[in-house]
Structures are given as structure tokens and as C-alpha cells.
Amino acid sequence: MNATYGIVAITLVALATLAIGAFGLRVSRTTSDFYVASRSVSPVLNSSAIGGEYLSAASFLGVAGLVLAHGADMLWYPIGWTTGYLLLLVFVAAPLRRSGAYTIPDFAQVRLQSVGVRRIATLLVVGVGWLYLMPQFQGAGLTMRTVTGAPGWVGTVLVAVIVVINVVSGGMRSITFVQAFQYWLKLTALLVPVFFLLHAWTSDGQPSPVAPDAWFAPFGESDAMGLYATYSVLIATFLGTMGLPHVVVRFYTNPDGHAARRTTLIVLALLGGFYLLPTIYGVLGRIYASDLISAGRADAVVLELPSRMVGGTTGELLGALLTAGAFGAFLSTSSGLTMSIAGVVGQGLARTGAISTITGLRLAAVGCVMVPLVLALTADRLPVANSVTFAFALAASTFCPLLVLGIWWRGLTAKGAIAGLIGGGLCAGVAPVLTIARQPEGWFGLLMSQPAAWSVPVGFALMVGVSLLTRADIPTNVARTMVRLHTPERLDVDRRF
Structure with a gap:
């Protein structure tokens, strides 16, 4: 790709992001x-x-x-990421909005009347956020190096700086406008080149992509290990969505529970349409970019296809458009993650009474970005989708049980929630560390690299079991809280605690 086009694309996205964020600052x-x-x-x-x-x-x-690299069964990832919103719609969206909380730790304290649960939930929000942020920063560095030839740290630092500026300047107002713009940018960036790529493919007289039988088998395997990996990914993506702090916090911004449900339905349509497009790029890559597999650069297939299939100035411009979309992806997701982390940490700082709530958020935004930024600059790069799956597994093993049981079961106690958060968090948190550090093989390696199938049941079982043993600790105001969570706003009732 022409480096000049890539630099222009990244510059325009960065300037547009800052300009839209500045508008949020005004309001x-x-x-x-x-x-x-x-x-x-x-x-x-x-x-x-x-x-x-x-x-x-x-x-x-x-x-x-x-x-491209592993076959059709990898489509379980986008299917799981989308279906997770259906479960969020059914179980969480409206009651969570009615809770009146700002963050997941807020909800935990309101529901269970426990500062201890709040503190553990805060630590887990930070952990999930860092686990999700690091691959975003690393991906930005990889894209900058691939497109422009600049050192990888340039893209990593650039994304971090822009994200902090937007969060510090306007908070949720700023990033709402920024993220809405960047969804449509990403959709356009993938959609427009597809027409050119499909035209080039049909005009080229190339056969349909051919793949070995293993390409269609579960995770390359047709035995028990492959099936386990498939179902573990499904559990992580189905249940992890409702526990991702940067996703959950957006439902607090709706006017009421009905609007939260409508939002979720629209999201399902937006995600379903979007995920059709990366699949086309992966399939076409079987013909035109299969060498990227052996080179360990399969993640770059989206950026590579226009120059290989279309070529010339048109191919370069299409590649620049895709570069803009990729950079928008790093910026938008990093903004949401930083906002969710800064929100919970900022409230904790403000509770000391030394600073205001807004000042606490701004200080937290700067401080909380530094750890994943340093890790992104120093740690070895993992495949983007694999890194994100670890974050989903951790969220599914901790916040999913907390939200589902907290919203739908009166019997949840603070001690039960603490046991589930710690137990599920340790199971899902230690697994990726062992995977990265030791890279174990066989069944043990598979259980560590895909922990959700066993770590999620551990989280649920500990919360239920310990709560049953501590029934005397059920909050005294649980009936009033449950009424608030499940009563539609259109009913004129007293909704104060």
C-alpha cells in the first residue's frame, strides 16, 4: 500500500475523532x-x-x-459475539438501566449493600478492561507499521493519546458521538471495497475458494478436543457480552428500560449486517492471500486484498479506506474501555473526598491507560481474536453470574457474590497467564486456552452455593430493590430507594 495514502487516512480519522470529541466537550x-x-x-x-x-x-x-487461517468454524466467534446481545436483551438490559447505577460496581453495591463486593467488582472491571485494551493498542501499532512503515510504537501511543484526550475532555458525551461516527466509518470501510473485490474476483475467472476438509471441522479437529474448544468459545462469547464493562455502561445512558431494550434490538441488526463482510474477506483470502497464513500475518488479509485483487490507484485508495476503518476500530473500542475503567476508578478516588467526581474520572483515565500501554509496547503480540476471547471468558465467569443472579434471584448474598467473583475470576484469570507463559499442550493446554466451559460454571456454582449457606445475610431491602429493577417506568410508582 502507498504509505502516503495510509498516513492521510490515519490522520483524517484522528482529526475527525478529536473534532467530534470536542463537540461533546461543549455539551x-x-x-x-x-x-x-x-x-x-x-x-x-x-x-x-x-x-x-x-x-x-x-x-x-x-x-x-x-x-482465512482456520476455516468456516471460526464463524462461531462473530455468531457468539452477536448472540450475546440477545441474552443481554432478555436478562439484563432493562433492569440494569432501572437500577439507576453508573457502573457495574455501583449496581453491585445497590443490590447487595456491600462495599466489599463493590471493591472486588472494581478490580475486575480494571482487569477485564486491561485485558481488552492491550490487543487494541498492539493492533494499532501493527496497522501503522504495515501501512506506513513507521515503528509500531507510534500507532500504539497515538491511539492512547487520542483516547485519553476524548475521555478527559468530555467523558461519555464525547465518546458517544465518536463511537457512533466510527461504527458507520467501519461499516463503510468494509462495504465499499467488497463491491470492487467481488467484481475483480468474478472478472478474473477464478474458481470458488478451495479448502481442505479440516478447514470445515471444529477448530481444525473433529474429536472431543475440537468440540470442547467450539463450545467453550460459544459459552465465552454468549455470556461474556453481558459482562463486558464497556458494553454494560452504555445501557446506563438510555432514558429508561424500554429504550435500553430498543437499543439492544437495533444493535443486533447492526452487528448482524457488519459481520457478513469480514467473512467475505476471509473467504477471498483463500485464493489471493493464502501466503499470509505461513507468514503469520493472517490478521492483515483485510488490508492486503485491495492491492492484490484490484491494484493500481483504485486498490491503493481502497486500502487507505480500510486502514481508516481499522484505525477507527482501535479508537472506538479503546475509548469505551477507557471510559468504563476510568468511571469505576474515578468514583473510588472521589469517595475519598479529596477531589471531585469529574476530576477523579480524568485522573483515572490517564492512569488506567498507562498499564495496558506499557504492556502493549513490551509484551509479545498475541492474535487479536484470541486475546479478546480471554477478556470474554473473564467477564462471563464473573460479571455474568453477578448480573443474572443479582437481577433475577432474591437469594443472592454479598458473601456468595464475593465467592463467585473471586473463584470465577481466578479460574478465568490464571488460565491466560499460563497459556501465554508456558503454552501447555494437550488437554491441559486446551483447558487453559479456552477456560470458559469450566470457569463459568465455577462462578455460578460458588455464588449460588455460598448464598444458600448464608441466607441470613440476604439484604433487608431486597424486595424493594427487585421491584425497582423489574417495574416498567411507565407505571407511576415510587422508584426511590
Whole structure:
């Protein structure tokens, strides 16, 4: 790709992001503006923003790379990521909005009347956020190096700086507008080149992509190990979505529970349409870019195809458009993650009484970005989709049980929640560390690299079991809290605690 076109594309996306964020600054005045955009975001705008932050580098680049390298069964990733919103719609979206909380730790304290649960939930929000942020930063560095030839750290630092500026300047107001813009940028960036690529493919007289039988088998295997890996990924993606802090926080910005449900329905449509496109890139890559597999660069297939299939100035311009979309993916997802981490840490800082809530958020945004930034600059790069799966498994093993049981079961106690959060968090958190450090093989290696199938049941079982043993600790106001969570706003009832 022509480096000049790539640099121009990245510059335009960066400037557009800062300009839209500056507009958000003009309308951000109160604490509610910074944390939840004053709970006034419409379903259409909010669903676009959710699509913008949810469709990360793993979606924009990783899905096509997985399909290219490993086959059709990798489509379980986007299917799981989309279906997770259906479960979120059914079990979580409206009651969570009615809770009146700003963050997951807020909800935990309101529901269980426990500062201890809040603190553990805060640590887990930070852990999930860092695990998700690091591959975004690394992917930005890889894209910058691939497209422009610049050192990888340039793209990593650039994304981190832009994200911090937007969060510090306007909080949730700013990033809502930014993420909505970036969803449509990403969709356009993938959609427009597809027409040229399909035309080039049909005009070229090339046969349909041919793949070995293993390409269609579960994770390359047809035995028990392959089936386990498939189902573990499904569990992580189905249940992890409702526990991702940067996804959950967006539902606090809706005016009411009904709007939260409408938002989720629109998101399902937006994600379903988007995920059709990376699949096309992965399949076409079987013909025109299969060498990327052996080179270990399967994630770059989206960026490589226009120059290989179309060529000339048109191919370079299409590649630049895809580069803009990829950079938008890093920016939008990183913004949502930083906002979710800064929100919970900022509230903790403000509780000391030494600083204001908004100042706490701004300080937290700067501090919380530094750890994943340093890790991204120093650690070895993992495949984007694999890194994100670890974050989904951790969220599914901790926050999913907390939200589902907290919303739908009166019997959940603070001790039960703490046991489930710690137990599920240790199981899903230690597994990726062992995978990265030792890279074990066989069944043990598979259980560590895909922990959700056993770590999620551990989280649920500990919460239920310990809660049954500590029934005397059920919060005294649980009946009133449950009424608030499940009563539609259109009913004129007293909704104060």
C-alpha cells in the first residue's frame, strides 16, 4: 500500500475523532454528562455507539484472519459475539438501566449493600478492561507499521493519546458521538471495497475458494478436543457480552428500560449486517492471500486484498479506506474501555473526598491507560481474536453470574457474590497467564486456552452455593430493590430507594 495514502487516512480519522470529541466537550457540564451522558442518549444513537465500541480490531481484522487461517468454524466467534446481545436483551438490559447505577460496581453495591463486593467488582472491571485494551493498542501499532512503515510504537501511543484526550475532555458525551461516527466509518470501510473485490474476483475467472476438509471441522479437529474448544468459545462469547464493562455502561445512558431494550434490538441488526463482510474477506483470502497464513500475518488479509485483487490507484485508495476503518476500530473500542475503567476508578478516588467526581474520572483515565500501554509496547503480540476471547471468558465467569443472579434471584448474598467473583475470576484469570507463559499442550493446554466451559460454571456454582449457606445475610431491602429493577417506568410508582 502507498504509505502516503495510509498516513492521510490515519490522520483524517484522528482529526475527525478529536473534532467530534470536542463537540461533546461543549455539551458536557455535569457529573451525569461525564459518566452516563445525562441518561439522554436515544436508541438509534446509542446502538450506533455500541456498535462502534463493540466492533473492535478482533471484529474488523481478526474475524477475516481466523476464517482465512482456520476455516468456516471460526464463524462461531462473530455468531457468539452477536448472540450475546440477545441474552443481554432478555436478562439484563432493562433492569440494569432501572437500577439507576453508573457502573457495574455501583449496581453491585445497590443490590447487595456491600462495599466489599463493590471493591472486588472494581478490580475486575480494571482487569477485564486491561485485558481488552492491550490487543487494541498492539493492533494499532501493527496497522501503522504495515501501512506506513513507521515503528509500531507510534500507532500504539497515538491511539492512547487520542483516547485519553476524548475521555478527559468530555467523558461519555464525547465518546458517544465518536463511537457512533466510527461504527458507520467501519461499516463503510468494509462495504465499499467488497463491491470492487467481488467484481475483480468474478472478472478474473477464478474458481470458488478451495479448502481442505479440516478447514470445515471444529477448530481444525473433529474429536472431543475440537468440540470442547467450539463450545467453550460459544459459552465465552454468549455470556461474556453481558459482562463486558464497556458494553454494560452504555445501557446506563438510555432514558429508561424500554429504550435500553430498543437499543439492544437495533444493535443486533447492526452487528448482524457488519459481520457478513469480514467473512467475505476471509473467504477471498483463500485464493489471493493464502501466503499470509505461513507468514503469520493472517490478521492483515483485510488490508492486503485491495492491492492484490484490484491494484493500481483504485486498490491503493481502497486500502487507505480500510486502514481508516481499522484505525477507527482501535479508537472506538479503546475509548469505551477507557471510559468504563476510568468511571469505576474515578468514583473510588472521589469517595475519598479529596477531589471531585469529574476530576477523579480524568485522573483515572490517564492512569488506567498507562498499564495496558506499557504492556502493549513490551509484551509479545498475541492474535487479536484470541486475546479478546480471554477478556470474554473473564467477564462471563464473573460479571455474568453477578448480573443474572443479582437481577433475577432474591437469594443472592454479598458473601456468595464475593465467592463467585473471586473463584470465577481466578479460574478465568490464571488460565491466560499460563497459556501465554508456558503454552501447555494437550488437554491441559486446551483447558487453559479456552477456560470458559469450566470457569463459568465455577462462578455460578460458588455464588449460588455460598448464598444458600448464608441466607441470613440476604439484604433487608431486597424486595424493594427487585421491584425497582423489574417495574416498567411507565407505571407511576415510587422508584426511590
